[in-house]
Amino acid sequence: MADRDYDDIPGTYVFDGRRARQGRALNAFCMSLNDAANRERFQSDEKAYLAGFGLSDAQTRAVLDRDWLGLLQLGGNIYYTFKLAAVDGLTMQHLGGAMSDMSRDEFADMMIGGGRPIDGNRSSQEASP
Amino acid sequence: MKLVGGLGTSHVPAVGAAIDTGQQADPYWAPYFEKIEPARRWVADADPDVCIVVYNDHASAFSLELVPTFAIGVGSRFGPADEGYGARPVPDVEGHPELAWHLAESLILDEFDMTIVAELEVDHGLTVPLSVMYDQPDRWPCRVIPICVNVVQYPPPTGKRCHELGRAIRRALESYDGEDAATLTVMVVGTGGMSHQLQGERAGLVNPEFDAAFLDQLVAEPEQGRLRPHVEYLREAGSEGIELVMWYVMRGALDDDVREVYRQYHVPTSNTGNGLIVLENAGD
Numbered sequence: 099m100a101d102r103d104y105d106d107i108p109g110t111y112v113f114d115g116r117r118a119r120q121g122r123a124l125n126a127f128c129m130s131l132n133d134a135a136n137r138e139r140f141q142s143d144e145k146a147y148l149a150g151f152g153l154s155d156a157q158t159r160a161v162l163d164r165d166w167l168g169l170l171q172l173g174g175n176i177y178y179t180f181k182l183a184a185v186d187g188l189t190m191q192h193l194g195g196a197m198s199d200m201s202r203d204e205f206a207d208m209m210i211g212g213g214r215p216i217d218g219n220r221s222s223q224e225a226s227p
Numbered sequence: 228m229k230l231v232g233g234l235g236t237s238h239v240p241a242v243g244a245a246i247d248t249g250q251q252a253d254p255y256w257a258p259y260f261e262k263i264e265p266a267r268r269w270v271a272d273a274d275p276d277v278c279i280v281v282y283n284d285h286a287s288a289f290s291l292e293l294v295p296t297f298a299i300g301v302g303s304r305f306g307p308a309d310e311g312y313g314a315r316p317v318p319d320v321e322g323h324p325e326l327a328w329h330l331a332e333s334l335i336l337d338e339f340d341m342t343i344v345a346e347l348e349v350d351h352g353l354t355v356p357l358s359v360m361y362d363q364p365d366r367w368p369c370r371v372i373p374i375c376v377n378v379v380q381y382p383p384p385t386g387k388r389c390h391e392l393g394r395a396i397r398r399a400l401e402s403y404d405g406e407d408a409a410t411l412t413v414m415v416v417g418t419g420g421m422s423h424q425l426q427g428e429r430a431g432l433v434n435p436e437f438d439a440a441f442l443d444q445l446v447a448e449p450e451q452g453r454l455r456p457h458v459e460y461l462r463e464a465g466s467e468g469i470e471l472v473m474w475y476v477m478r479g480a481l482d483d484d485v486r487e488v489y490r491q492y493h494v495p496t497s498n499t500g501n502g503l504i505v506l507e508n509a510g511d
Contacts, residue, residue: 103458109428110466114381118291129290131311167427176426176467177285177379181311190241190498194430205431209495213433214424220462 108225109198111170121173127151127161128178137185166196228400228411231273232488232507233481234266235417235445235474236359238282240310241497243355246363247316259501262491263359269488269505270360275414276407277323278360278369279330279396280353281476282418283378285310287350294380295342297392299334300349300373301327308348317354317363323370325405330372333399339392349373356418359503369414378419378470386453386475393479400480417477419470421492422463423499432465433500438492441471442504446487449478467499477506484509 104112111117118125127148130136140147148158160168161182169179176193183193195205198214208214218224242259245251251260287308289295303322307314334341353373361368374396377383384392393415400413421441424432441464444452453475460469478485488505495501 103456104461107429107462107466109430110424110461111427112381112461112466113379118380122291125286125291128311129286132287132309134309134313137311170426175286175291175379178291180425181286184310184312190425194425194498197426197430198428208431209433209498212435212494213498213500214429214431216422216432216434216437216463219429219432 106221106223108219108222113175117173117175119173121175123152124157124161124169124172124174125178127153128174128181131181131185141185166193170197228403228408228413230397230400230480230508231275231412231414232505233415233417233477233485234270234360234503234505235477236356236503237420237496237499237501238352238355238418239496239499239501240351240355242501243315243351243358246358259493259496262493263503265489266491266503266505267360267362270414273412273414275369275412277326277372277411277413278416279372279374279413279480280356280416280418281374281376281473282352282356283470283473284375285350285352285379288344288348289375291380294377295375296377296384297339298342298344298375299327299331300344300347300375301331302345302347305347305349305371305373307354308350310350315351315354317358318366320349320353320357320367320371320373323372326403326411327372329403329405330396330399333402334392334395337395337398339395344375347373352418356416374476376473376476378472382457383469383472385457386455386472389472389475390449390453390479393476396476397480415477415480417474419473420464420468421471421500421502422465422468424465425467425498427466429465431498433494434463434465435492435494435500437463438500438502442490442502445474445478445504446485446506449475449483481506482508482510
């Protein structure tokens with residue numbers, strides 16, 4: 099598929115058709131966690147629960163390892179992968195930190211300081227001139 | 228039917244959690260809740276019978292198995308959804324089936340191909356704006372017609388299309404002839420945004436200059452603002468900031484000339500730049 103006009107935005111995984119195709123099984127697994135009984139089944143035996151969803155080996159590893167950035171790179175959508183984080187009792191600030199190589203507290207402090215600045219983050223050219 | 232105005236607001240889940248757990252006076256939250264107080268007073272004064280709430284579902288009622296670009300809830304009751312961590316402890320949302328069906332029929336014949344949804348659980352995208360407006364009542368003071376817009380699976384509809392949908396909603400409201408039509412008061416609510424990015428190495432992005440310019444243009448130059456390309460939202464407002472296209476549905480339901488009654492902007496609420504705006508038709 100041709101390059102997209104948003105492909106040069108750094109650190110951003112736009113959930114387009116390419117990612118939807120790649121992440122179909124992974125996101126279906128995450129969606130199942132909307133059900134409390136499924137959350138319990140998953141927590142009691144993660145590997146057995148995952149076996150029913152047809153994830154790739156890499157996706158399975160990323161789920162078991164809670165590799166939040168890897169999950170996005172393997173087709174996960176943040177609203178779906180967040181359901182996995184919620185099972186672990188994590189907040190979106192934990193995930194924001196984990197995906198950008200910061201602790202939860204460092205991330206929360208960055209937000210209180212006004213968030214991640216736009217300058218330097220618009221494009222890969224602007225990020226590394 | 229009387230259109231009392233339009234309101235745009237972020238729908239940050241953490242705001243809902245702060246209200247649900249009684250943290251509104253905590254140092255982290257107090258400045259935000261002070262800033263929205265004038266809007267709460269305006270809503271209380273306007274006291275609309277029906278709020279048409281334009282929001283997006285976040286993998287709650289709809290999954291990637293079924294992604295309607297525009298959907299309308301025509302049921303009489305919408306319960307809060309379990310988004311993966313239990314449903315919010317908020318009242319069920321009561322619908323207005325007669326007006327909702329009129330809107331659905333009118334919009335489709337006006338060439339907006341709505342998905343009609345009778346059974347719908349609503350997530351934070353819809354219930355947090357209600358909490359922003361009404362705090363924590365035992366029963367929501369208004370009935371609600373959910374208009375659900377896809378902004379999760381790229382591409383969302385364009386700002387122009389959203390603006391035109393809002394205009395079609397206005398036309399539908401004007402032609403409503405139900406038994407409560409003579410006295411019915413309606414408000415339209417656009418939700419989502421403002422600048423924020425939840426995902427990836429760029430998570431935490433906030434762009435106050437963009438957000439201020441977006442609001443200025445939404446008020447005064449919607450014909451230009453609605454043409455903002457998706458890539459500009461993604462780049463300048465963050466991957467989830469593209470939710471802001473939904474504010475153009477609200478804007479389209481109002482007159483071309485509006486009066487800005489109130490605006491607040493606050494950073495941060497959780498991972499977002501949080502904005503709110505109240506608009507009235509200039510002729511009112």
